[in-house]
Amino acid sequence: MPFYQRIEVDDNTALFVWKITESYNDLFREVSLKDTSLARLEGMKSESHQKGFLAVRMLLQYNGYSDFDLYYDEFGKPHLNDGVNISISHSFGFSVIILSNKNIGIDLELRRDLVKKIAYKFAEEKFVYEYENNSSEFISMLTVIWGIKEAVFKVRNEIGISFKDHIFVRPFQMNEKKTTALLDFNALKSEFLVYFTEIENYTLVWLWETES
Structure with a gap:
């Protein structure tokens, strides 16, 4: 098997x-x-x-x-x-x-050029502007961000949460393999400890909510 x-x-x-x-x-x-x-x-x-x-x-x-x-x-x-x-x-x-x-969340994503076309839906404009033309790891980093926001939503899937407007990822480098994320939605503010890795041509993200 x-x-x-x-x-x-x-x-x-x-x-x-x-x-x-x-x-x-x-x-x-x-x-x-x-x-x-x-x-x-x-x-x-x-x-x-x-x-x-x-x-x-x-x-x-x-x-x-x-x-x-x-x-x-x-x-x-x-x-x-x-x-x-x-x-x-x-x-x-x-x-x-x-x-x-x-209370954990996980997400697995195939790394594809497609993520660049939909970045405006989930990634902060500052990140896209800073890395789009300057980083060979742009697709990998975008895929990590997408995976983080999917995983956060799996932990806290309240109706109305916007990936772009309510979930924020702390700047990171791919070789660090970890970062943090913040969910800021209505009266809810939750921070998440995030880990990520790459398996073949896939990006794997897992995270959990830290104690206040």
């Missing part, structure tokens, strides 16, 4: 990566799904999305869980029945989960 990597974040937090090399049918035969998950799977139009969904279940099984231990709240946030915090992401060739005693 193509279990790819385990990253030990701290004593109570670990991240698991699955490289999707199997066919849809091979993955489907290896997992058990509750009826709601099966209906969700069958409603997906993209086979890539279906395989990502199934690979997440493979990671659950790798950790002694199953699809029957996983449920989603009214906001679409995943939870495990035993109270362990979980966050999930998948993108084309990889699926990832993170398990922790902290």
